[in-house]
Amino acid sequence: xxxxxxxxxxxxxxxxxxxxxxxxxxxxxxxxxxxxxxxxxxxxxxxxxxxxxxxxxxxxxxxxxxxxxxxxxxxxxxxxxxxxxxxxxxxxxxxxxxxxxxxxxxxxxxxxxxxxxxxxxxxxxxxxxxxxxxxxxxxxxxxxxxxxxxxxxxxxxxxxxxxxxxxxxxxxxxxxxxxxxxxxxxxxxxxxxxxxxxxxxxxxxxxxxxxxxxxxxxxxxxxxxxxxxxxxxxxxxxxxxxxxxxxxxxxxxxxxxxxxxxxxxxxxxxxxxxxxxxxxxxxxxxxxxxxxxxxxxxxxxxxxxxxxxxxxxxxxxxxxxxxxxxxxxxxxxxxxxxxxxxxxxxxxxxxxxxxxxxxxxxxxxxxxxxxxxxxxxxxxxxxxxxxxxxxxxxxxxxxxxxxxxxxxxxxxxxxxxxxxxxxxxxxxxxxxxxxxxxxxxxxxxxxxxxxxxxxxxxxxxxxxxxxxxxxxxxxxxxxxxxxxxxxxxxxxxxxxxxxxxxxxxxxxxxxxxxxxxxxxxxxxxxxxxxxxxxxxxxxxxxxxxxxxxxxxxxxxxxxxxxxxxxxxxxxxxxxxxxxxxxxxxxxxxxxxxxxxxxxxxxxxxxxxxxxxxxxxxxxxxxxxxxxxxxxxxxxxxxxxxxxxxxxxxxxxxxxxxxxxxxxxxxxxxxxxxxxxxxxxxxxxxxxxxxxxxxxxxxxxxxxxxxxxxxxxx
Numbered sequence: 001x002x003x004x005x006x007x008x009x010x011x012x013x014x015x016x017x018x019x020x021x022x023x024x025x026x027x028x029x030x031x032x033x034x035x036x037x038x039x040x041x042x043x044x045x046x047x048x049x050x051x052x053x054x055x056x057x058x059x060x061x062x063x064x065x066x067x068x069x070x071x072x073x074x075x076x077x078x079x080x081x082x083x084x085x086x087x088x089x090x091x092x093x094x095x096x097x098x099x100x101x102x103x104x105x106x107x108x109x110x111x112x113x114x115x116x117x118x119x120x121x122x123x124x125x126x127x128x129x130x131x132x133x134x135x136x137x138x139x140x141x142x143x144x145x146x147x148x149x150x151x152x153x154x155x156x157x158x159x160x161x162x163x164x165x166x167x168x169x170x171x172x173x174x175x176x177x178x179x180x181x182x183x184x185x186x187x188x189x190x191x192x193x194x195x196x197x198x199x200x201x202x203x204x205x206x207x208x209x210x211x212x213x214x215x216x217x218x219x220x221x222x223x224x225x226x227x228x229x230x231x232x233x234x235x236x237x238x239x240x241x242x243x244x245x246x247x248x249x250x251x252x253x254x255x256x257x258x259x260x261x262x263x264x265x266x267x268x269x270x271x272x273x274x275x276x277x278x279x280x281x282x283x284x285x286x287x288x289x290x291x292x293x294x295x296x297x298x299x300x301x302x303x304x305x306x307x308x309x310x311x312x313x314x315x316x317x318x319x320x321x322x323x324x325x326x327x328x329x330x331x332x333x334x335x336x337x338x339x340x341x342x343x344x345x346x347x348x349x350x351x352x353x354x355x356x357x358x359x360x361x362x363x364x365x366x367x368x369x370x371x372x373x374x375x376x377x378x379x380x381x382x383x384x385x386x387x388x389x390x391x392x393x394x395x396x397x398x399x400x401x402x403x404x405x406x407x408x409x410x411x412x413x414x415x416x417x418x419x420x421x422x423x424x425x426x427x428x429x430x431x432x433x434x435x436x437x438x439x440x441x442x443x444x445x446x447x448x449x450x451x452x453x454x455x456x457x458x459x460x461x462x463x464x465x466x467x468x469x470x471x472x473x474x475x476x477x478x479x480x481x482x483x484x485x486x487x488x489x490x491x492x493x494x495x496x497x498x499x500x501x502x503x504x505x506x507x508x509x510x511x512x513x514x515x516x517x518x519x520x521x522x523x524x525x526x527x528x529x530x531x532x533x534x535x536x537x538x539x540x541x542x543x544x545x546x547x548x549x550x551x552x553x554x555x556x557x558x559x560x561x562x563x564x565x566x567x568x569x570x571x572x573x574x575x576x577x578x579x580x581x582x583x584x585x586x587x588x589x590x591x592x593x594x595x596x597x598x599x600x601x602x603x604x605x606x607x608x609x610x611x612x613x614x615x616x617x618x619x620x621x622x623x624x625x626x627x628x629x630x631x632x633x634x635x636x637x638x639x640x641x642x643x644x645x646x647x648x649x650x651x652x653x654x655x656x657x658x659x660x661x662x663x664x665x666x667x668x669x670x671x672x673x674x675x676x677x678x679x680x681x682x683x684x685x686x687x688x689x690x691x692x693x694x695x696x697x698x699x700x701x702x703x704x705x706x707x708x709x710x711x712x713x
Contacts (some may be wrong), residue, residue: 002709004603006688007702009034009045012465012474014429014601016645019685020613022604029474030429032687033645036596037700039465039474041450044627047596047698048463048478049518050533051500054093056553057514058082061501062109063441065488066121066133075490077499078121078133079514082106085133087155088514090490090497097155103128109486110440113290113347113391117318122160124291126304130160130282162280163322166198168209169241169260171233176216179225188215193246194230194264195275198238199256204317206235208244208251208275219266228264245269250326276322279332281311289389292348293318295371297333299354302345309336310345310356310365312372329373337363339381346389349399355412357387357401362412364421382421385410393444393452398423398468400452406438407431413468426464430475433462443489445496448520453498459483461500480534481592485512495519504535504592507556521697527630527669528565528587532695536591541584548588552576560593562695565667569593595693597648598700599637602685603707616710617686619678623704624656624690628669631694632656636680637687648689654679669697682710 011029021027029043039045058081066076066087076096077088085099104112104125113124120134135153174194192215195208214228230243243262244251252269255262282288282303288311289302298318301310314320315330323331337343341360349355353364354372361384367376386404393400398413408431411423427434434456442454452464461484465474478484482504489496498517503510518531539548539561551559554573561568561578564585571578571590578590604612619636626632635651656674658667680686688705692698 002707003704004707005702005704006600008043009039009598009700010041010043010465010470010472010474012039012430012476013433014475015432018429019602020604026429027601027604030601031598032601033597033599033648033689034474034476035598035645036476036478036594037598038449038451038463038476039472041465041467041470041472044699044701045598046520046700047532047692049520050531050536050591050594050695051480051502051515051517052093052531053535053537053553053591054088054514054516055095057086057501057512059503059510059512060106060109061486061512061514062106063486063488063499063501064112064114064121065443065490066135067116067490068119070491072490072492072497077488077490077514079501080104080109085155085157090492093516097153099133099155099157102157103131103159111289111389113389115291115293117293120318122291122293122298122318124288124300126287126289126302129287130291130300131157132160133157160319162282162319163278164319165204165206166200166235166237168206169196169198169232169235169238170209171231172196172209172212173231174212174214174228176214176228177226178223179227180223188217189221190216190218192216192219192228193251194228195244195251196230196232196262197242197244197275198235199240199242200237201239204320205242205276207278207322211246211251213246222266226266229261230264231261234260242275244275247271251275271326272328274324274326274328276320276324279321279323281306281321281334290345290348292350292354294348294350294354297372299348299350301348301356306336307344308338308358309334310348311335315371327374329371329375331374333372333374333377335365335377335379337379341384341386346387347392347401349392349394351394351399355382355392355399357392359404360384360386362387362401362421382412383410383423388438390439390442393442395444395446395450395452395466396468400426400466402439407435409434409439409464411468424473426466426473427475429473433475433477441486441488443487443498445489445498447495453487453489455484455487459485459503461487480594482513482535492519494522502535506554511553513553521628521669523628526565527667527696528562530562530695530697531589532697533560533562533589533591534594536589539578539584539588539590541588543585544583546580546583547577548580548584548590549577551578551590554590554592557592559590560695562587562589564588567694589695591695593693593695595691596698597689597691599647599689600687600703602687607709612709614684616682616684618682618708618710619680619686619688620706620708622676622678622688622706623702624674624676625672625701625704626674627671627699627701629671629698629700630658630667630669630696632690632692632696632698634676634678635689635691636678637685637689647687648691651689652679653689653691678705 013034064078068074075090079086087097193213247269252271253273254267288300298313312333343358353366415422454462461478486501540550633653
């Protein structure tokens with residue numbers, strides 16, 4: 001019998017129709033089924049952790065992330081429901097604040113585009129004015145002692161008021177004074193006009209005041225000692241004032257003052273600095289559909305009345321669209337994307353250049369110089385795949401987006417050979433996972449594992465293990481007792497944390513839960529630290545007692561309990577409590593069970609007598625190499641199960657041989673080789689199935705198996 005080794009699972013789950021494509025280089029890494037297992041970038045495959053119950057929330061809720069820094073305590077979970085926005089602490093898992101009203105209808109939640117800068121998240125949807133959600137630090141120091149000061153945050157959600165600033169000064173008074181003793185009013189042949197603006201402590205400047213003139217000589221005719229005095233009324237909150245004088249039809253900057261008076265001694269106006277004029281293209285229901293931050297500007301696109309146009313704010317002032325006259329480099333920008341395709345703007349992303357995804361194509365916006373300006377914008381098409389209105393993911397040197405109609409997931413990355421951007425179809429080998437569905441939301445978990453999590457519109461959670469430089473694109477499905485509705489990823493202390501909203505039916509009633517994916521076991525953890533049940537909690541108990549409590553969210557459900565490393569299954573929850581068969585001890589984790597399954601592809605190759613396709617084969621002795629694993633079982637498929645993703649449900653499984661070191665104590669996690677015999681008869685396409693349905697970790701490194709190819713077809 002030849003010995004075949006499955007030692008790399010980075011192909012992930014693929015469509016069943018690839019079962020005959022053993023000519024593909026990656027064929028040996030493919031899986032027929034990969035359910036609740038996560039392929040790792042090093043080639044092994046690991047059972048996903050369970051989920052931790054956090055709170056019961058309103059139906060039709062939706063998640064958005066708030067990430068201020070890489071410190072986990074500075075990250076928050078924003079839960080939008082039909083009435084409020086609730087702020088949960090990433091570390092505390094507690095409700096910290098609720099914003100009493102929010103404008104969005106629940107059916108529009110998944111269409112919200114968002115971009116964060118500092119303490120502010122900008123939210124765009126074409127049916128609503130641009131909004132911002134922000135937090136404000138409140139310091140309470142009753143004793144005026146910095147050591148005794150306590151601080152907290154106040155959160156708010158409001159519509160963005162563009163072009164807000166101090167008011168322009170009023171009461172402008174201008175008088176001219178001549179330094180010439182023979183000065184006569186008949187020599188006044190020119191009218192000099194002035195404007196004044198106010199500037200606050202943040203450097204935000206108001207619009208210019210009304211122009212006020214004085215009859216005097218042309219500036220080229222001034223004598224020594226001539227000057228013009230400009231005075232105005234004080235503006236509350238102003239730190240200084242800018243003064244402008246008319247020059248050739250433009251008002252140019254001549255100076256600034258911290259008081260309410262300025263002496264113009266014939267300074268030359270600088271027409272590259274001019275007073276600003278209000279401009280706001282987002283009135284009368286012309287709301288934007290997409291928002292991003294790029295080159296210190298707020299980029300807004302896909303407005304209701306001009307879906308192919310995008311706009312950029314003033315540099316460094318995200319909520320100002322005031323223009324200079326003439327236009328300056330830091331002034332706002334308006335540009336219409338146009339090509340041979342339908343170009344409704346669906347998303348924008350800052351990635352060196354400004355990337356723009358439309359319904360018909362993908363573009364970059366850049367400039368000949370280092371920054372985009374009103375006079376220097378270059379739009380170049382990069383591909384004509386078209387994009388759906390799902391915010392893109394930026395991962396390393398790539399941008400990922402969902403193709404138009406939601407049929408495929410594509411990447412965009414720079415290609416030196418063509419000196420442009422190109423990319424792959426990441427769902428090419430597993431189209432059945434996305435075709436006919438929509439991706440409602442997705443998020444990238446960089447650590448551990450470099451995983452992209454996606455919520456499908458039918459409630460199935462998908463995972464794509466992605467590492468472009470190693471050519472790794474491995475899909476897996478993650479099934480729980482319920483439907484996943486929304487996800488986000490936030491920075492944790494040791495790894496990124498996946499937060500979920502899951503709709504579950506508990507005791508015949510639909511409930512929505514806020515949960516988060518458990519962390520994977522570290523090298524120092526033992527089996528009692530495992531978190532391999534869903535919607536789970538660390539149950540309350542009195543040590544030595546048989547009763548556990550605190551499980552009211554799973555009333556009348558049958559749960560699985562890990563009681564200090566010992567399994568207790570099919571335990572009924574009644575009024576938030578359960579009776580155990582053994583006394584509770586040290587640590588008790590209770591939740592809903594789930595099953596992890598993987599199935600290899602049928603072994604196919606070319607031999608001296610031809611192809612093995614259609615040739616009977618049977619498995620013999622096998623070695624299963626695992627790492628820090630406990631429990632699990634194995635089986636073999638039958639021919640009729642080749643195109644059935646649920647092939648494992650009717651298979652006869654055999655438990656892997658795990659025994660405790662000391663009887664009646666928890667087993668230790670095992671690393672090494674387990675020798676088994678695969679229960680396989682002669683069949684034309686039999687496959688190996690590995691299953692884990694116990695609340696323990698399972699990490700598969702390799703399968704080595706003897707294969708007997710028959711002579712019949």
